[in-house]
Amino acid sequence: MLRAYGLEEVKTGSLRIGVVADDEPKEGLTHLSELLGHLGYPYHLIQLGSQGLELGRYSLLVIYESGLHRLGENPSSIVSTYAKEGANLLWIGPGVGQIDRETLSRVFGLRFISQASAESCRVAFASSGSSNVKIFGETVTNVELTGARAESYFLDSTFRRLFPSETCYPHEGGEIAYFFAYDVSSWWNVDLESPWSRPARLASAIRLMLADTTVVTLRPYPRNLASAFICRIEDVDALHTSSDWLSRASRYLQVHAARNVPLSVALIPVHADPGSGIEIRLSSDSAQPVRDWLYTVIRSRGAIIQHGYTHQHGSQRTGVGTEFLVDGNWMSYDDQTRRISAGKEEIERALSTKVTAFEAPHYKLNENTLRAIERLGFKCLLDDSNSPFYGFRSSNSGSGEPFLVAIPETLSYIPLGSSLSLTDKLKKIVDQLIEFQGILLLYNHLYDDAAFTIGVHAMEYALSKGNIWTPNVNDMGVFALERANAYKRFTVTYDSEITVTLGSCAVRGLTLSVNGQDKISWVKVNGKNWPVFNADYIILPELPDASNTVLIGFKEQPSLQSISAIWGLGLLGVTSCMTFRFARRAFGDD
C-alpha cells in the first residue's frame, strides 16, 4: 500500500503502526508505546471489534503473544492475510509456536522448534555484530531458518553461538517480517553495562522495516535536534557551603555555561539531622554561599528541581533515606502535600524563583505523591522509569490530559571515588542513546574532582556528536507537554502530497521528518506557505489551532507570488528611466 519507490507510486493511504497486544499494563507494551510515541510514529493499540481487523489500515503490525486472541480464532490466517496485503510484521517474544507451520514458514521464513526459559537453553546473550544484549530470566524461542536471514544469534556464557535471536524475512513486494526470539521490549535498564541495548535493537528493527516506506514522523526534540543532554546536580542542600564543594561547583557551572549547557539542580529545601538536632533551611543566613551559587545557576539558564522536603525520615539525616516511604508504609496524601508545599515555599522564598520540577527522594513516590505535585502545580518529574524516553502522567481529575512530564535518568550517576574509566562507559551509553534519539541525562553530586572531570568529559563527548539540544528540565518539560498536545491528533495521509494533521502546540520548532526518496518542494501550514524546511524535514511554527494541517508537496508549485521576469524587467526599466531623469535634474544637468 504505502511502500514508496518515489511518490509517483504511492497510493492514497495513511501510515499507521498497529500493536496487537493485551492492553492491560505490561512493562513491554508500555515501553513499546513510549518508543513509538517518542520516535513520533502514529500507532494504535488494536482492539478487535465486531468489524474485525481492518485490512490495509496498518503498514506495520507489531504482534505479541498476549494479543493473539485479538486476531480471532485463527490468528494464523489473519497473519497470512496481512502479509499478503503487504504489511510489515514484527513479532516480539514468545508465542510464535501458535502460528501454523506453513504460515510461519511462508510469512516469517522460520520453523518453530521450541520455547523455553533462557537458563534451560544456556542462553546468556543475544549478539548482533558488535553489540551484545544480555538475556535474563526470560522465555526464548528456538527457531530454524527456512528462508529468513539471521540478524543476531543467542550466545551462551562462553560466547558460543546457539540459535537465531532475531530474524528478518524480506518478501518479494519489499515488505519485511521481523522476529525477535526474546521480549526485546522488556528488561530495559537492567543490564548495567549496556542498559539501553534493547530499545536500540527494537528501534533499529522498526527503522529497517520502514526504511523503504515513505514515513512522516514527529521528531522528539525541537528544531530537528537529534537528542537532548541534561546535566543534573544532585542532593544540593543548605549545608553545601564548603569552599571545596562550592569551588568545584562554580567551575563546573562555568565549563557548562561556556558550552551553553544549563545545569538543573535537585535541591533539598531543608537539611535535617535529628540526631544532632540540626535543621538548616535554604533561606538561613549560613546558606548564603550556596544561594549565591544557585543564583548563578539560574542566571546561566539553569533550573531548580525540588528534591523532597528534607530527603529523610525519622532519625536519619538528610540524603540518607527516602522521605515518603517510611518503613515500608507510604505517607498519607495530606502529609506528603504538606511537606512538598513547605519545601516549595522555602525554595521560592529563598531564591525568588518559581519551582515547577520535582524529584522524589530516591525516586520513591506513589499515587499520593503524584496527586500532591499535581495540586501544587509541578509540570516536570525526574524519575527512574527504566525508559530512555520522556513519559507522561495523566491527571487524576479524570480528564486524562497529561499534566506532568516524567524525565528519566539514562546515564545514571557518578559514584563517589569513581575512576576516569567511567568516562568510557558513559561514552558507550551516549552512543547507544543517540542512535535511537534517547534522552541523555547525567546526574552528578560533584563529590570529588574525579566526578567533576568525568561529568565534563561526558558532556563534551555528548556535544561533540553534534545536533544536541541542551535544555534545562523545565525547557524539556514545556516542550514535551506541547509536543504531546500536537501528537494527540497526529495523523498522516499520503497522496501525491502528504497531509499531516497535528494538535495545538504553543512552542516553535516542532519538527516533522519525511523519510522518502523525493525532496520536499513546498510546505503549507494551515493554508499558508511556510519556508522553513529542508529536503527531508520541516521545522514548524507555533500551531495555534486545536487541529492544524501541514500540507507537504514534492513537485514545484506554480505560485501567483512568482511575478514573471517580464514584469520584473519592466519595473526595472520604468524605475531606471524615471529616476535617471529626476536625478539629472537634481544634479543640474537639464
Add this chain to the structure above:
Amino acid sequence: MRKKEFPRNLILCSALAFFFSYLEYYYVSLDGIPYREMYHVGFLRMPPYVLFPLAPALAVVAFSPLFDDLMQRRSDWSQRNRTLVLACANFLWALTLYDTLYYAFRSMFPLPTDPLGGVWIRREEASIMGVVNLLGVLWPTWYFATLPIVISIYVAYYIS
C-alpha cells in the same frame, strides 16, 4: 556632497550593511536557526529589528553628509538637494546589499544548524511584494525598484 565624501559614504554604508547582515545571519538565532527564518512578523513579513534599529542606523550613516552640511551651514539649497538625492541612493543601496548579503551568507557559508543552509531566498520568505523569477533564480521584487534607482542616481551624478 563633495566629490571625496560620496565614495567614502558609499563604502561606509556598504561596510555597515555587510556587518549587519553578518551579525544577523550568524548571531541572531534561536538554537542555531536564524531568527529571520522562524519569525515572520506583521504584514511586511520582516523581523522587527530591521524596522528598528537596523534600517534607522543605515539611514543615519547614509544621511550623515546631509546632517553635516545642515549643521555646518556650509552649502546652498541646490547642493543640499544633491546631497539628499545621493544619501537616498546610498541608503537604498545599503538596504538592498544588507538583504542580499544575508541570503548570500546563507547559501554560500551556511550555519551547520540552519535548515535552509545552502538555500537562496525562497518565495515564502519574500516580503509582501513577492519575488521575480529571473533566469531560474528568485529575486525579491523590491530589488527591481531599489537597484535601478541607485544605479540611475550614481550614473547621473558621475556624468553631471
